[in-house]
Amino acid sequence: MTATKGLEGIVATTSSISSIVDGVxxxxxxxxxxxxxxxxxxxxxxxxxxxxxxxxxxxxxxxxxxxxxxxxxxxxxxxxxxxxxxxxxxxxxxxxxxxxxxxxxxxxxxxxxxxxxxxxxxxxxxxxxxxxxxxxxxxxxxxxxxxxxxxxxxxxxxxxxxxxxxxxxxxxxxxxxxxxxxxxxxxxxxxxxxxxxxxxxxxxxxxxxxxxxxPLHGGANEAVMKMLEEIGSLDAVESYVSGKLERREKIMGFGHRVYKNGDPRAKHLMKMSRELGIMKNDTTLYDMSVKVEELITSRKGLKPNVDFYSASVYTQLGIExxxxxxxxxxxxxxxxxxxxxxxxxDNRIIRPRAEYTGMSEQKYVPVDER
Ligand SMILES: CC(=O)SCCNC(=O)CCNC(=O)[C@H](O)C(C)(C)COP(=O)(O)OP(=O)(O)OC[C@H]1O[C@@H](n2cnc3c(N)ncnc32)[C@H](O)[C@@H]1OP(=O)(O)O
Ligand SMILES: O=C([O-])CC(=O)C(=O)O
CATH class of the missing domain: 1.10.580.10 (Citrate Synthase, domain 1)
Known part of the structure; x- marks a missing residue:
């Protein structure tokens, strides 16, 4: 038995609800x-x-x-x-x-x-x-x-x-x-x-x-906004992102287990973020997000996921x-x-196996002899 970390690539069920095929x-x-x-x-x-x-x-x-x-x-x-x-x-x-x-x-x-x-x-x-x-x-x-x-x-x-x-x-x-x-x-x-x-x-x-x-899943949208707040201005984006990458820290809202060429939902949220900024006569958050995306894409080859532009969309809607x-x-x-x-x-209990990596052949020792 060999474990696959994070179950990557494992097909765990059939489903007729939603599908991701070739990035669609x-x-x-x-x-x-x-x-x-x-x-x-x-x-x-x-x-x-x-x-x-x-x-x-x-x-x-x-x-x-x-x-x-x-x-x-x-x-x-x-x-x-x-x-x-x-x-x-x-x-x-x-x-x-x-x-x-x-x-x-x-x-x-x-x-x-x-x-x-x-x-x-x-x-x-x-x-x-x-x-x-x-x-x-x-x-x-x-x-x-x-x-x-x-x-x-x-x-x-x-x-x-x-x-x-x-x-x-x-x-x-x-x-x-x-x-x-x-x-x-x-x-x-x-x-x-x-x-x-x-x-x-x-x-x-x-x-x-x-x-x-x-934060590796839905919590990433809040983490993205926290990051944009920490960055504070368009001028500060480059040094902030460089620092994160040098420290090998993750940039929230980027990367995906399944999409390697981009999340198809991100472009809709990006467009909404831009339009909301234009309507409010202040595209700062959108501009900062675009700059982060350019840097992460060119330096790490990672694309934004659904959580990235949703942060600036919700903030521009006035949502905390x-x-x-x-x-x-x-x-x-x-x-x-x-x-x-x-x-x-069509139920069957979901119960996979684990590859055991612990100790073996242990013998019980009474508490006062340990
Ligand atoms: C709705 C959603 O859940 S969408 C995802 C929301 N989560 C995030 O935005 C959090 C940031 N992203 C990530 O942590 C990851 O990309 C995940 C959790 C989405 C996917 O994780 P995995 O499929 O396990 O990808 P994995 O972590 O193996 O990444 C592969 C490589 O890219 C790097 N990488 C992946 N995402 C990022 C990131 N956001 N920033 C910097 N590096 C990253 C990893 O460090 C790894 O590098 P290595 O091979 O040098 O170690
Ligand atoms: O599918 C995933 O791993 C995460 C994701 O994008 C979502 O839940 O919308």
Whole structure:
């Protein structure tokens, strides 16, 4: 038995949800470029769960369900108010989502129908949780979701306490489409491993949130913004990047296990970052990001991934850094739950082997003789 570090190149399951072939990302056979330009996030989530783009009545029904499920239990709001203010929003989200299960009487109902409902419910409730956590952290009262708004619209409404502008809603909606699914990424794999024991969907999503939080995965978008803040100005980019490379430190938002010639989602976020900068008459963040990209590409041959330009997009929308990875979760819960439903459909426990490298032939020695 020989281990493959990081399971690189190992095909661990079949899946009909999303694919990456020759650098092209598709959801259910639709190119991500097509979806990013044309689909709404609600249509995308429907596509991931049910395998086809919704008809108008199907989309209306989904939007009604999302609105109906969006409020969260008062008990969970009360708990969130007790969380220490200084913890990361991802840590708080992980606990809050785990708590949501305690107030869902169908949490352990393993029927397909119940699990589909819970997938929609989690999709509806996670934006409400994230917006509430953001407000509580600032000492503000959470705002209840408003009926009839899209997920992107409702999230910004609950965050800001006012009707968001169309440009911000459209930008966030496109970002949600781009982040919705990505084959067997670490958080989706974590979710699938958890439910393959026939544990419940909330446990799967809680595991996935824990995996997404790390800076080598979803947490990289917050790390990118931290880096841009540390750099501070366009003039300082070159010396900052050179220093990092000399110290052999990673530059967050670059590199990818699967894409070696660039992440197809990055160009959409780059364009959005530029357009938002132009609209605000201040392209500093965009210009700094482009300069970082030029340096890393020429010196290391690495290309930006989905997390790199999302940082400047969200900042230019006026969203604080601590919410970047939670926003990733708001989107990716659609993919996680689609994968969890797929795992339940044809389940086998996921239990690989480890190549043992420890000591052997040890004999027990009583404690007072050691
Ligand atoms: C949504 C997402 O999860 S997208 C990824 C988000 N994560 C990041 O942006 C964090 C920065 N990037 C990375 O850490 C990695 O590129 C990962 C985690 C994405 C992929 O990891 P792996 O597939 O294991 O790539 P690996 O770490 O083996 O990289 C290969 C080589 O490129 C280097 N490298 C990879 N990424 C970077 C980076 N961002 N900065 C500097 N060097 C890098 C590695 O040090 C390694 O060099 P070596 O062969 O001299 O040791
Ligand atoms: O697929 C991966 O390894 C990481 C990634 O880009 C994602 O989850 O969107």
């Amino acid at each position: 990302l598709t959801y259910r056979g639709y190119d991500i470029d097509d979806l990013a330009e044309n689909a709404t996030f609600e249509e995308t989530a429907y596509l991931l769960w049910f395998g086809n783009l919704p008809t108008t009545p199907e989309l209306q029904a989904l939007r009604r369900d999302l609105s109906a499920f969006a409020p969260i239990p008062d008990q969970v709001i009360a708990q969130m108010k007790l969380f220490p203010k200084e913890v990361s929003t991802m840590a708080a989200l992980r606990t809050a989502v785990s708590s949501l299960a305690l107030y869902d009487p169908a949490a352990d109902d393993m029927s397909r129908e119940a699990n589909e409902i819970k997938a929609v419910k989690l999709q509806a409730q996670i934006p409400t949780v994230v917006a509430a956590l953001a407000r509580i952290r600032k000492g503000l009262e959470p705002i209840a979701p408003k009926e009839g708004l899209t997920i992107a619209e409702n999230f910004l409404y609950m965050l800001w306490g006012k009707q968001p502008d169309v440009v911000s809603v459209k930008a966030l909606d496109t970002a949600l489409v781009l982040h919705a699914d990505h084959e067997l990424n670490a958080s989706t794999f974590a979710g699938r491993v958890t439910v393959a024991t026939l544990s419940d969907i909330y446990s799967g999503v809680t595991s996935a949130i824990g995996a997404l939080k790390g 850094r601590e919410l970047f990875t939670p926003i990733f979760a708001i989107s990716r819960v659609s993919g996680w739950t689609a994968h969890i439903l797929e795992q339940y459909e």
